[in-house]
Amino acid sequence: MTKTDLFVKRLDGFDASELDRRLRVELPGGSVWVASAEDILLRKLACYREGGESSEQQWRDVLGILSVSGRTLDRAYTAEWARKLGVYVDSGTISVGDRFDQLSA
Numbered sequence: 001m002t003k004t005d006l007f008v009k010r011l012d013g014f015d016a017s018e019l020d021r022r023l024r025v026e027l028p029g030g031s032v033w034v035a036s037a038e039d040i041l042l043r044k045l046a047c048y049r050e051g052g053e054s055s056e057q058q059w060r061d062v063l064g065i066l067s068v069s070g071r072t073l074d075r076a077y078t079a080e081w082a083r084k085l086g087v088y089v090d091s092g093t094i095s096v097g098d099r100f101d102q103l104s105a
Contacts (some may be wrong), residue, residue, distance in 0.1 A: 014042070014081060037069040038078045045087040 018039040035043070041062060048058040067074075067081050082088055 014085065015052070018043070022029075036074075037065055038073050038081075041065045041069075041073070042078065042081050042085060042087070045082070046085045049087060 018035055022033045022037060022088045025034050035072060044058050044062045044065065048055055048062065051058065
């Protein structure tokens with residue numbers, strides 16, 4: 001079984017950017033479009049913030065994305081949208097509201 005997160009498209013700049021940056025992934029039997037690691041990270045952070053900063057699952061997902069893809073993320077894009085969405089990410093730290101974690105190198 002495979003678990004996926006689906007996000008309903010809103011009519012804002014981030015959603016348009018996310019759609020423009022989507023990636024086509026080939027799977028046995030066909031292909032699917034997926035969001036980039038940067039956009040998934042930003043979406044998870046925004047959902048965490050909008051949900052009252054209480055979802056441990058969202059936070060674990062964020063840390064997992066950074067663990068797997070952190071070194072290859074487009075840092076300029078991520079920083080720009082993190083500011084616009086009211087979250088903060090850099091190479092060594094991540095914070096949302098009062099939540100702060102030091103990332104391993």
